[in-house]
Amino acid sequence: MASTQFYGQNVTESGPSSRNTQTTTNNKQNLKIELQSNQKLTPTKTITNQEVKKIQDEISESKEEQQSLKVKIQQERENWREVVKKRNPKQTRLVPIKGAMDKFSLTIAEQQSCLFLSGLDPDIEPEEVKEYIDTTFKISSKCEKMKTKKDRFKSSFKVYVPTDSKQQVLNENMWGKGIVINHFLHIRRNFNKEVNPVTA
Numbered sequence: 001m002a003s004t005q006f007y008g009q010n011v012t013e014s015g016p017s018s019r020n021t022q023t024t025t026n027n028k029q030n031l032k033i034e035l036q037s038n039q040k041l042t043p044t045k046t047i048t049n050q051e052v053k054k055i056q057d058e059i060s061e062s063k064e065e066q067q068s069l070k071v072k073i074q075q076e077r078e079n080w081r082e083v084v085k086k087r088n089p090k091q092t093r094l095v096p097i098k099g100a101m102d103k104f105s106l107t108i109a110e111q112q113s114c115l116f117l118s119g120l121d122p123d124i125e126p127e128e129v130k131e132y133i134d135t136t137f138k139i140s141s142k143c144e145k146m147k148t149k150k151d152r153f154k155s156s157f158k159v160y161v162p163t164d165s166k167q168q169v170l171n172e173n174m175w176g177k178g179i180v181i182n183h184f185l186h187i188r189r190n191f192n193k194e195v196n197p198v199t200a
Contacts, residue, residue: 111163112142114184115170118156129157136174139165158184 117129130143142160150156161169175181 112160113163113166115159115161115166115181116156116184117159117179117181118148118154119179120155120157122151122153122155124155126157129159133159133161133169137161137165137168139169 120129126143126145130141133139133141133143139162144158146156146158148156159169170181
């Protein structure tokens with residue numbers, strides 16, 4: 001009879017009966033381990049036919065809602081109107097027609113040029129300037145006294161002369177030292193207000 005250590009216990013073998021006892025013990029232990037493993041597993045939930053049908057209905061309703069939303073968006077897009085920025089077409093100015101008749105029954109206006117005259121005494125009046133220009137250059141002019149920032153020191157004038165005589169009036173040798181005469185620049189300023197215009 002032999003003695004064998006099994007799982008920390010001494011088991012005495014005595015022929016076939018000892019072997020059967022060992023096999024039974026092993027089967028019991030394996031069964032116990034298997035039962036413990038099964039207890040750790042989460043039991044599977046059984047789904048009834050009604051629950052399956054309910055899930056299918058929910059999926060079907062969700063698809064119908066999505067389809068309805070797509071149709072609504074499509075309808076709204078059809079009602080949209082693309083905004084196109086309109087550009088104002090550039091207006092092409094027509095070329096003016098100039099008369100060619102030498103003899104014409106109506107009086108033709110004389111082309112005038114505007115000059116700036118400055119540096120005269122503050123007490124000088126437009127009549128005096130007009131008289132000087134008309135007498136000196138043998139022309140008919142118009143003169144307007146201007147209101148400027150330096151009225152206390154000197155006076156300035158806007159002078160209209162025939163365009164054909166403009167260069168003649170702009171001759172520096174015909175004006176005294178300290179006088180400034182130039183083409184008039186039409187700049188909008190509050191102090192550029194003409195007073196006492198002389199047109200005769």
